[in-house]
Amino acid sequence: MYLASVGPLRTPLRRVPGNVVALGIVSLVTDVSAEMVTAILPLYLVFGLGLNPLQFGLLDGLYAGATAVLRLVGGHVADRWRRLKTVAGVGYALSAVSKLGFLAAGSAVPAIGAVLAVDRAGKGIRTAPRDALISLSSAPETMGRSFGVHRALDTVGAFLGPLVATAVLWASLGDYDSVFVTSFCLAACGVILLGAFVRDQAPAPRPVPVRGGLPVLGLLKEANFRRACVWAAALGLFTITDSFVYLAVQRRWDIGTNLFPLLPLGTAGTFLLLAIPLGRLGDRIGRWKVFLGGHLALILALLLVCGPIGAWWLVLVLHGMFYAATDGVLPAAVGPLLPEHLRASGLAVLQTGQALARMAAAVTVGLLWTLWDLRPAILAITVALLAVTIAAAVLKPLEVRR
Amino acid sequence: MTRRLLVVAIGLLALVGGAITYVVQARDGGATENAVPVVSGQTMALDGKTLFFRNLAAGPDAGKLAAVPVGNPGAARRVGDLHCDRFAAAGGTAICLRLKPGSLPPLTEMIVLTGSLHEKHRETLPGTPSRARVSPDGRIVNWTLFVSGDSYAATGFSTRTGLYQVDTGRMVKTVEELAVFVGGKRYFASDVNYWGITFGADGNRFYVTMASKGKTYLIEADFRAYRGTAIAENVECPSLSPDGRRIAYKQKVSNGTWRLAVLDLASRQVVHPPETRSVDDQPVWQGNSTLLYPIDKDIWSVGLTTPPKLFIGQAASPSFS
Numbered sequence: 001m002y003l004a005s006v007g008p009l010r011t012p013l014r015r016v017p018g019n020v021v022a023l024g025i026v027s028l029v030t031d032v033s034a035e036m037v038t039a040i041l042p043l044y045l046v047f048g049l050g051l052n053p054l055q056f057g058l059l060d061g062l063y064a065g066a067t068a069v070l071r072l073v074g075g076h077v078a079d080r081w082r083r084l085k086t087v088a089g090v091g092y093a094l095s096a097v098s099k100l101g102f103l104a105a106g107s108a109v110p111a112i113g114a115v116l117a118v119d120r121a122g123k124g125i126r127t128a129p130r131d132a133l134i135s136l137s138s139a140p141e142t143m144g145r146s147f148g149v150h151r152a153l154d155t156v157g158a159f160l161g162p163l164v165a166t167a168v169l170w171a172s173l174g175d176y177d178s179v180f181v182t183s184f185c186l187a188a189c190g191v192i193l194l195g196a197f198v199r200d201q202a203p204a205p206r207p208v209p210v211r212g213g214l215p216v217l218g219l220l221k222e223a224n225f226r227r228a229c230v231w232a233a234a235l236g237l238f239t240i241t242d243s244f245v246y247l248a249v250q251r252r253w254d255i256g257t258n259l260f261p262l263l264p265l266g267t268a269g270t271f272l273l274l275a276i277p278l279g280r281l282g283d284r285i286g287r288w289k290v291f292l293g294g295h296l297a298l299i300l301a302l303l304l305v306c307g308p309i310g311a312w313w314l315v316l317v318l319h320g321m322f323y324a325a326t327d328g329v330l331p332a333a334v335g336p337l338l339p340e341h342l343r344a345s346g347l348a349v350l351q352t353g354q355a356l357a358r359m360a361a362a363v364t365v366g367l368l369w370t371l372w373d374l375r376p377a378i379l380a381i382t383v384a385l386l387a388v389t390i391a392a393a394v395l396k397p398l399e400v401r402r
Numbered sequence: 403m404t405r406r407l408l409v410v411a412i413g414l415l416a417l418v419g420g421a422i423t424y425v426v427q428a429r430d431g432g433a434t435e436n437a438v439p440v441v442s443g444q445t446m447a448l449d450g451k452t453l454f455f456r457n458l459a460a461g462p463d464a465g466k467l468a469a470v471p472v473g474n475p476g477a478a479r480r481v482g483d484l485h486c487d488r489f490a491a492a493g494g495t496a497i498c499l500r501l502k503p504g505s506l507p508p509l510t511e512m513i514v515l516t517g518s519l520h521e522k523h524r525e526t527l528p529g530t531p532s533r534a535r536v537s538p539d540g541r542i543v544n545w546t547l548f549v550s551g552d553s554y555a556a557t558g559f560s561t562r563t564g565l566y567q568v569d570t571g572r573m574v575k576t577v578e579e580l581a582v583f584v585g586g587k588r589y590f591a592s593d594v595n596y597w598g599i600t601f602g603a604d605g606n607r608f609y610v611t612m613a614s615k616g617k618t619y620l621i622e623a624d625f626r627a628y629r630g631t632a633i634a635e636n637v638e639c640p641s642l643s644p645d646g647r648r649i650a651y652k653q654k655v656s657n658g659t660w661r662l663a664v665l666d667l668a669s670r671q672v673v674h675p676p677e678t679r680s681v682d683d684q685p686v687w688q689g690n691s692t693l694l695y696p697i698d699k700d701i702w703s704v705g706l707t708t709p710p711k712l713f714i715g716q717a718a719s720p721s722f723s
Contacts (some may be wrong), residue, residue, distance in 0.1 A: 039506045046530045046548050047487075047501065109658060166506045168425055174503070175428035185421035189414050196410040261507035261528060369592050 019137035020146040022197040023130060024153030026190050030092060031154055033186035034119075035161020037099065040169065040179050048176040049107040065359075066117065068352045070124030075348025076216060078129035084344055085133065085200035091126025092194055095119050096187030102180045128348035135335035135343055136201035143335055144287050147328030148279025155272040159265070216345040219338070228334045229350050231392045235295055236357030237364075238385035240302065240378065242267070244365050245319055248305045248378055253312040266313060270320020271327070278324045279332065287333035288396075294325025295389045302382040306375055330354070436461030438716060439478035440468070446482055448491050448517045448723040456486055458699045459716035467498070472722060475714050484519065487531040491515075491723035493540020495568055499531035499547075510547050514568060525573065529562055533639065533684050534719075537601035537608075541568050542625070544599040563596040563610065581629040582612060582621055589632070591615060598639035598684045601625075602646050609640040609649060620649065620665070634665060639684035641693075650685040650693050662693065664706060675704045686720050694720045 045051045078087035098119040105111035131147075138146035164186075165179055172178035220226045246263045249255060255263070282290040301318035304310030331347050338346035361381070368377035438459040446452070446469045457468035457479055467486045468479035486498040496515040501508060508530045514523040529547030536543050544565035564575045577596050582589045595613040602608065606625045611618050612632070620637035623630030638660065641650045647667055652660035659680045664673050679697055686694040694703050694713055701717045704710040714720070 042548065043501070043506075043508050043530060046532075162506050166504055169506075170504050172425045172428040175425075178425045178428045181424045182421040185417040189417050192410060192413045192417075196406065374592070 016142075016146060016149045017137045018197075019199050019201070020134050020149055021153075022193065023134055023137075024150040026092070026194045026198065027130075027150060027154040028157035028160075029186055029193060030095070030190040031157025032161045032164055033099065033183045033190065034095065034123075035158050036165035036168070036179060036186075037102075037119075037183050039162040039165045040176060044102075044176045044179075045112075051107065051109065067120045067124035068355050068359075070121050071127050071348045071352050071355075072345070074125035075128030075132070075345040078132065078344040079215075079342055082202050082341070083200070084129040084136070085194070085198055087344075088126045088129040088133065089191060089194055091122045091124070091129075092187070092191045094122030094125065096122075096184055096191055098122065099180050099184035099187055103177055127351065128344045131331045131335075131347045131351075132344035133198065133201055135331060135338075135347070136340060137199075140336040142280075142283055143332040144279035144282035144290070144329060145276065146279070147332040148276040148324075151279075151324075151328040152272055152275040155268055155275065158268055159272070215342060216349055219342055219346050219349070222337070224337050225334065225346060225350075228337065229353050231388075232330060232334075232350060233353040233357040234388050235385065235392065236354040237361055238381050238388055239295075239298070239358050239361055240365055240381055240385075241358065241362040242319075244362075244369075244374070244378070245301070245305070245315070248302075248374055249312050249315050251374065252305050255312065263312075263316065266316030267320040267323065270317045271323040272320075274321055274324035275328060278321070279328055282325075282329045282332060287329050290325050291329045291333060292389055292393050294322045294329065295385060297325060298322040299382055299386050299389065302378055302385075306379050306382070433460040433464075434462060436463055441478050441480045442482075444469070444480040444482050446480065446519055448494055448496060448519070450723060452723060453714075454489055454491060454496075454721045454723065455701065455714060455717040456489060456719045457481060457716070458718055468717070470714070479717075482519070486513075486719070488534040488545070488719045490534045490536050490543075490719070490721045492536040492538050492721075495536050495540035495543060496721075496723070497534045497536055497543040497545065499534050499545055501530060502526060510545075512543075512545055512566070514543055514566060522568070523566070523571070525566070527562075527564070527575070532561065533563075533598050535599055535601070535684070537605045538603045538644070539601075539605040541605050542566070542601060543568065544601075546597040546599070561595050561597040563599060565599065577610065579628075580610075580621070580623060582623075582632065583630070584619065584632040589614070596621075598641075600640050600642045600649075600684070602642055603644075609642060611638045611640060611651075613638075618654070620651070634670070637663075637665070641685045641687060643687050643690050645690045648690070650687065652681050652683070652685070655680070662695065662704065664693075673706060675706050675710075676708070677702070677704045677710045686722075688722065 074087055074091060078084045098115050101115035101118060105115050134146055134150050135143060168179050168182050242264065246260070249263060250260050278290055297318045301315045301322065304315050330350070334350050335343060335347065365377050365381055368380060436459055440457070440461065440463045442463055451472055452469045453472050453475055454467060454469050457463055457466050463481045465485050466481040467484045467489055468481045470477045470479055484498060486500050488499040490497050494517040496519060498513040498515060500511050502511050507528065510527050510529055510531050512525045512527055513521055516522050527547060529549040532548050533546035542565050544563065546561050546563045549560050549562050562576050564577065566573050578594060591614045593614055597611050599608055599610045608623050608625055610621050610623060612621045618636055618638050619632040620634040620640055621630040622633045636653055637651045638654065639652050643650065649665045649667060651663055651665065653663040654660050660682055662675050662677050662681050662685060664675065675693060681695045681697065683696050688694055688703065692703055692705050694701055696718050699716055699718065700712055701714045701720050702710050703713040
C-alpha cells in the first residue's frame with residue numbers, strides 16, 4: 001500500500017530542512033510546557049486555590065476571538081518588519097512569562113484571567129510567523145513533508161505534557177507551583193532553542209510599495225489565494241468541534257466516564273503517526289486533494305458515530321487522519337501561492353478565517369443540539385460538510401500547482 | 403560557533419537545573435509540626451457526639467479527617483490515618499471523597515465508610531471532589547464532582563452529581579436522567595447540570611440544584627418515582643434542616659459571589675442570616691437554627707438571626723455524627 005511505503009521510518013529527519021526540525025523541536029518543548037499547565041489547571045483552580053470553577057469558562061469565547069485577531073497582527077507585523085523569527089520569539093516569550101504569572105496571580109480571579117489572556121496572546125502572535133518560517137525554509141515541492149514533520153513533533157509535545165505534569169506533581173508531593181516553574185523553565189528553553197538554532201528567513205523586500213490599506217488586502221485580489229481562503233472557511237463552517245465528536249463517541253459506545261478524558265489521545269496518536277506520511281502524500285499527488293480527503297475522513301468518522309456499524313477506535317483513527325491531512329497540509333498547500341514578503345500575513349488570514357468559521361460551527365452545532373438532539377445535529381452538519389467537500393473537489397480551487 | 407553552543411547548553415542546563423531544584427525544595431517544604439494541637443493515631447467512630455471535619459492546619463496531619471467533641475469544638479483535634487477532601491456522615495454511614503494522587507485528568511476516590519469508619523465500598527470517578535452528603539437514614543450517599551474538558555480554552559467546567567445506595571449497591575453515576583418538571587412541563591435541555599443533593603429524613607424526598615441556560619432551580623424530587631419539580635429559582639447547594647422545614651442554600655448575587663439564604667418550605671419565605679460575606683459551599687445545619695459554612699480556611703457559624711462567629715479555625719467540610 002502506498003501509505004506504508006512512505007512511513008515515517010523511511011523519512012529520516014536529516015532529509016528535512018534543519019530550520020524545520022529546529023522549529024519542530026521548539027514547538028515540542030513549548031507544547032510540553034503548555035500542555036502540562038492545561039492538564040493541571042482545573043485541579044489547581046479547584047484544589048490549589050479553592051475557587052469555584054463554574055465562574056471560569058465564560059471568557060473562553062473572548063480568548064478565542066482575541067487569539068484570532070492577534071494572529072493577524074502577528075502575521076502583519078512580522079511581514080512589515082521582515083522579522084519572522086523576532087515576532088515568533090516575542091510570542092513564545094510572552095507565553096513563557098505567563099507561566100510565572102500564575103505564581104504572582106495567586107487566587108485573584110481577574111489576575112488569573114489576565115495570565116491566561118497573555119498566554120493565548122503569545123500563541124496567537126507566534127503562529128503565523130512560525131508557519132511562514134517553515135514555509136520559507138522548505139522547497140515548494142516538499143513543503144507538505146516539512147509541515148508534517150513540524151506537526152508530528154508538536155504533537156509529541158502535547159503527548160508528553162500531561163506525563164511531565166504528573167511526574168512533577170508526584171516528585172514535588174502535589175505542589176502546583178512546581179508545575180508552573182517547570183513549565184516556565186521548559187518554555188524558556190524553547191525560546192533559547194529558537195534564538196540559537198532557528199535561522200530567520202528574511203523574505204525579499206516587497207517589490208512595489210502598495211498604496212493605501214494593508215498589503216494583505218491586496219493579496220485577496222489574487223484569485224488562487226482568495227479561493228483557498230474562501231473554501232477553507234466554507235469547510236470550516238461545517239467542521240464539527242472536537243468535544244462534540246468525543247461526546248458523540250461516548251454516547252454511541254457508552255464509554256466509561258473514566259476513559260472519556262483519554263479519547264483525545266486516540267486522535268492525537270493517529271495525527272502523530274500520519275502527519276508526515278500524509279504531508280508527503282500531498283507533495284506527490286497534490287495537497288488540496290489530501291486536504292479534501294481529510295474532510296472525507298471526518299465525514300466517514302461522523303457517519304460511523306451516527307450509524308449502526310463501526311467501532312469507537314475507528315472513529316478516533318479517522319478523526320486523527322482528518323487532522324493529519326488538514327492541519328499542516330493547508331498551509332503547505334497555500335504557502336507557495338503567497339509572495340515571500342506576505343507569507344506570514346497571508347497564512348494568518350487563511351488560518352484566522354478557518355478558525356473563525358470553526359467557532360461559528362461550534363455555536364451552530366450547540367444550537368442544533370439543543371433544538372433537536374446530538375445525533376440529528378451531527379447528521380445535519382455532516383451532510384452539509386459532504387456537500388461543501390464535493391463542491392470544493394468539483395471546482396478544484398487549487399489544483400493548478402502541486 | 404562552539405562558544406555559542408556552550409552558552410546555549412549552559413542556559414538550558416541552568417533552566418532544567420533550576421526546575422529540578424525548585425521541585426526538590428518544594429518536596430521538603432511541608433511543615434513538620436502541626437500548627438494547632440493535634441492528637442494523632444486515633445481511632446474514630448460515628449458515635450453521635452462528634453463533629454468531624456477536614457483538618458487544614460499546616461503540619462504533618464494536614465488534609466486528614468479530624469474529630470472534636472460536639473460539646474467542646476475548641477478541644478485538641480483527634481486524627482487517624484484517613485485523608486478526605488470532603489467528608490459527611492449520617493445514620494451510621496459516612497462518605498469520604500478524595501483526589502486520587504497522581505491522576506491526570508483528575509480522578510476522585512469515593513469511599514463509603516461504616517459506623518466505625520471502616521471502608522465498605524470504593525469507586526473511582528472522574529473529576530475533583532466538590533460536595534458530599536449522606537441521607538439521614540444512612541442508606542444513600544451522594545456526591546458532586548467538578549469535571550473539566552481536556553483543554554481550558556476549548557470547554558468549560560461542569561458538575562456531575564451521583565449517588566450510591568449502601569444496602570443494594572446500586573450506583574447512579576449521574577442524576578441527569580431525573581425526570582424534571584419546570585412550570586408544569588417536562589424540562590429537556592442538553593446543558594443541564596446538577597449539584598448539591600440533600601435528602602429528607604424518609605430517605606426518599608430529596609432536593610438538588612439544577613442549572614440550565616444560565617438559571618439555577620431548586621428541584622424537589624422523589625427518589626423512588628425518580629422525578630422532580632422545580633420549586634424555586636436562584637438556589638444552589640440546598641441543605642435541608644433536620645426538622646425538614648427549611649432549606650439553607652447559597653444564593654447568587656453576582657458572578658463569583660453568593661450569600662447565605664434560608665427558604666421556609668411551607669411559606670416560601672426567604673430570609674438571610676446576618677452573614678454579609680460571600681459563602682461558596684453547601685451549608686451544614688447544627689440543630690434547626692444554626693448554620694455552619696467555610697470562609698477562607700475556617701468554619702464559621704451563624705444563627706438565623708444571631709451574628710456569625712468563628713466555629714473552628716483551619717478546618718473545612720464539617721459534619722455531625
